Amino acid sequence: MKLQHLAIIFVIIVLPITLIMSQYIQGQMETIRLQASYQKALNTATHDALTAFQVNSINNGYSTISDSKIRDVEASINTFYTSLNTLMNNYASDRSVLENFIPAVVFTLYDGYYINSSYENTYEEVNKQVSINEGNKKFQEGLHPYIYYSCKYNLNGKTIIVNYTLDNAITVFGDFGEGYETRSGYFIDYKKVTNVNEGAKTLTYDGVQIGPETLSEQLLIQQGDDAYSTDFKLEEYNYIIYDGQKIYDDGGKYFIYDNYKKRYLESATKDVEKYLAEKSTGNFESSSAFNYYYEAAEFSKWVEDKLGRITQKNVIKMEDGITPIGDDTEYLSVNTGNEHIFDISNNDPLVYGSTFNSHRMAVIRKSIETNLLTALANFQSDLSAYEFTLPVIDEENWYEITNKVSIISFMQGLPIGMKQFNGYSVISNTRNGEVIGKENIYIITNNLSTGEREYHLAGCNKLYEDSNLKPESAYQNMSFLRQTVKIGEEPMAYFYLQGKNPIPITACYSCVVSANSTYPEDEIIEGKITKMDWKSGNKTIIADTSNSKFSEVRKLYMTALARERYDAYQVNMESMNVKAN
Amino acid sequence: MGDSLITIVAIALAAILMFIFPLMSLSERNDDISQLAVQTATTEFVDKVKTTGKLTLDDYQQYINTITATGNSFQVELQIQQLDENPGSKTTQAEQTKIGENVYYNKYTSQIETDLAKNGRITLKEGDIFATTVKNTNLTIAQILRNFFFMVSGNDQYEIMGQDAGVVAVNGSPR
Numbered sequence: 001m002k003l004q005h006l007a008i009i010f011v012i013i014v015l016p017i018t019l020i021m022s023q024y025i026q027g028q029m030e031t032i033r034l035q036a037s038y039q040k041a042l043n044t045a046t047h048d049a050l051t052a053f054q055v056n057s058i059n060n061g062y063s064t065i066s067d068s069k070i071r072d073v074e075a076s077i078n079t080f081y082t083s084l085n086t087l088m089n090n091y092a093s094d095r096s097v098l099e100n101f102i103p104a105v106v107f108t109l110y111d112g113y114y115i116n117s118s119y120e121n122t123y124e125e126v127n128k129q130v131s132i133n134e135g136n137k138k139f140q141e142g143l144h145p146y147i148y149y150s151c152k153y154n155l156n157g158k159t160i161i162v163n164y165t166l167d168n169a170i171t172v173f174g175d176f177g178e179g180y181e182t183r184s185g186y187f188i189d190y191k192k193v194t195n196v197n198e199g200a201k202t203l204t205y206d207g208v209q210i211g212p213e214t215l216s217e218q219l220l221i222q223q224g225d226d227a228y229s230t231d232f233k234l235e236e237y238n239y240i241i242y243d244g245q246k247i248y249d250d251g252g253k254y255f256i257y258d259n260y261k262k263r264y265l266e267s268a269t270k271d272v273e274k275y276l277a278e279k280s281t282g283n284f285e286s287s288s289a290f291n292y293y294y295e296a297a298e299f300s301k302w303v304e305d306k307l308g309r310i311t312q313k314n315v316i317k318m319e320d321g322i323t324p325i326g327d328d329t330e331y332l333s334v335n336t337g338n339e340h341i342f343d344i345s346n347n348d349p350l351v352y353g354s355t356f357n358s359h360r361m362a363v364i365r366k367s368i369e370t371n372l373l374t375a376l377a378n379f380q381s382d383l384s385a386y387e388f389t390l391p392v393i394d395e396e397n398w399y400e401i402t403n404k405v406s407i408i409s410f411m412q413g414l415p416i417g418m419k420q421f422n423g424y425s426v427i428s429n430t431r432n433g434e435v436i437g438k439e440n441i442y443i444i445t446n447n448l449s450t451g452e453r454e455y456h457l458a459g460c461n462k463l464y465e466d467s468n469l470k471p472e473s474a475y476q477n478m479s480f481l482r483q484t485v486k487i488g489e490e491p492m493a494y495f496y497l498q499g500k501n502p503i504p505i506t507a508c509y510s511c512v513v514s515a516n517s518t519y520p521e522d523e524i525i526e527g528k529i530t531k532m533d534w535k536s537g538n539k540t541i542i543a544d545t546s547n548s549k550f551s552e553v554r555k556l557y558m559t560a561l562a563r564e565r566y567d568a569y570q571v572n573m574e575s576m577n578v579k580a581n
Numbered sequence: 582m583g584d585s586l587i588t589i590v591a592i593a594l595a596a597i598l599m600f601i602f603p604l605m606s607l608s609e610r611n612d613d614i615s616q617l618a619v620q621t622a623t624t625e626f627v628d629k630v631k632t633t634g635k636l637t638l639d640d641y642q643q644y645i646n647t648i649t650a651t652g653n654s655f656q657v658e659l660q661i662q663q664l665d666e667n668p669g670s671k672t673t674q675a676e677q678t679k680i681g682e683n684v685y686y687n688k689y690t691s692q693i694e695t696d697l698a699k700n701g702r703i704t705l706k707e708g709d710i711f712a713t714t715v716k717n718t719n720l721t722i723a724q725i726l727r728n729f730f731f732m733v734s735g736n737d738q739y740e741i742m743g744q745d746a747g748v749v750a751v752n753g754s755p756r
């Protein structure tokens with residue numbers, strides 16, 4: 001054969017191979033490119049949804065009422081779909097197409113969670129009658145009923161239910177020998193509460209003196225009677241929280257901030273005075289921090305007395321609701337062995353690594369996993385034959401989910417060239433009205449040399465290094481967000497609740513702005529801050545309670561954390577503390 | 582005489598057709614794959630920073646390992662833009678009808694690498710912007726061949742590049 005023939009045969013063989021290979025690689029590349037871009041779209045859409053929830057819950061004064069919360073969640077889901085579709089270059093003509101690939105969106109809130117997924121809703125109508133035919137089930141996308149972070153325990157043959165939350169508040173249901181009881185409260189180390197003076201509303205918690213405090217913030221008040229007036233004035237008032245509402249003191253007259261005006265209390269003034277006399281010192285001061293520790297100590301004592309012997313062996317399986325897990329150490333993600341969950345010896349519920357907290361996170365995780373598995377397995381898609389399953393979620397993501405308000409979204413079965421997309425996204429958030437996390441408390445300092453005021457995270461380095469900074473007060477992070485005054489649809493003016501007119505309180509550059517150089521809040525609660533050498537893991541103590549500056553900051557922090565948690569909406573817990581007859 | 586000239590031309594053509602052409606095509610594909618791997622790794626890296634709110638030395642090392650596994654050397658540029666709302670709040674406090682501007686402070690590769698070496702991690706907050714750009718610094722086979730045949734001048738042109746950026750969605754936890 002001639003050389004030319006060989007060359008032609010070579011070309012005939014090699015050319016198709018090259019062409020097919022290049023086509024295949026192009027296809028693979030397109031697949032991976034789409035996968036990355038859809039994952040990004042999912043992350044961004046989830047973030048947008050959470051931002052929408054944050055904005056709605058901050059500006060909705062009624063967001064704690066369940067109906068109103070459903071509205072906020074549904075609005076947030078709408079945002080999720082709109083944002084997702086836009087980010088995917090208008091992949092779908094409308095939301096219902098996308099719904100086929102989103103098997104679940106989970107909203108984890110303070111004491112429970114919503115799953116948005118498909119559920120069977122209606123049966124078909126045949127001859128003007130409902131045809132109950134399993135084959136004709138109609139599926140519809142929507143919110144499943146709210147699920148509490150609850151766990152059942154078998155204690156001496158009786159079933160007890162404990163509802164957990166994202167912090168240390170719990171609700172206990174059960175029969176402890178005197179009929180069914182329901183009690184709610186914050187679970188703390190009650191042995192740390194000492195020197196209680198009920199009259200003066202003071203006590204000591206772990207060496208920190210807790211007492212009444214004066215709270216103040218500034219408001220932008222619309223002047224005159226005209227609802228469309230653009231004349232605003234910034235004024236500072238003291239406030240307390242009564243019945244979930246801020247009541248301001250205007251020289252002995254009380255008012256609430258309503259539609260940018262002062263609405264003075266008429267007959268309710270007596271109720272406020274009664275509340276101040278009972279729950280505080282009688283003066284216009286907040287004793288919420290005292291009440292928090294005082295009530296929590298009483299509740300915790302009761303919990304330890306009734307539930308103190310419970311270990312993880314008493315946990316009843318969520319799948320069947322009958323069998324205790326016993327010696328199954330794999331059932332929960334954290335194995336706490338024989339440690340007593342509600343016994344507070346060496347188990348401070350406020351601290352991250354405590355048995356109570358580890359168990360709480362494990363139970364919340366199990367509850368979400370169990371319900372998500374079901375939701376995903378039952379998911380019906382008209383457009384995809386994909387087998388929807390729960391992917392493995394990172395440990396780090398679980399930490400976020402069990403400690404902060406978050407949204408978990410799943411997208412599966414979407415064709416992306418050579419395979420089908422399977423991804424999830426977890427986004428969490430600390431700026432919302434739902435939960436007061438440990439990192440939500442800001443400390444306000446006054447710089448003694450310049451007179452400037454700054455707000456810091458409680459673990460900020462600068463607080464302990466700069467001797468000019470004098471810690472003054474502490475509030476939760478929502479008080480430092482910009483508030484918008486709207487008249488009609490137009491934003492008219494803006495202001496900050498925390499500020500000293502005319503100078504604002506600015507964010508500290510070492511902790512809030514650069515988000516770096518901070519000590520963990522847990523260390524402040526435990527009473528000593530350490531610097532960790534990240535290579536060796538060795539910790540050197542920077543300051544402990546013998547340091548006066550640290551003690552000062554810790555006092556503000558512990559007081560503010562208690563006060564803000566007590567004043568958050570869920571704390572009308574007393575009304576829940578009932579005993580069945 | 583004429584025959585042998587044609588034979589030489591034919592051999593040269595055959596060499597180009599049978600050897601150089603497939604080699605070029607293969608090396609180009611190879612670069613495409615590297616490009617894809619680098620872009621994917623960059624997106625994953627940036628996404629992780631965005632959704633966890635922190636940049637750790639571990640993640641950074643892993644990212645560098647992934648991209649260098651393509652057999653090329655790279656120049657990585659990192660950038661953190663830290664959101665500062667203070668100027669805005671000062672404006673609002675002085676005049677209620679104005680929002681004022683937010684400012685971003687930038688940190689670049691060398692500062693970030695120093696911080697990472699010192700603390701092992703950098704914590705970011707919601708609203709910060711994180712960006713990564715990576716370019717190859719070596720000449721890939723495809724680049725050499727192309728320079729040789731097409732006389733493309735300039736050796737500093739990069740062939741493989743990954744780029745991603747985004748707004749951080751969560752506040753990172755301090756430890």
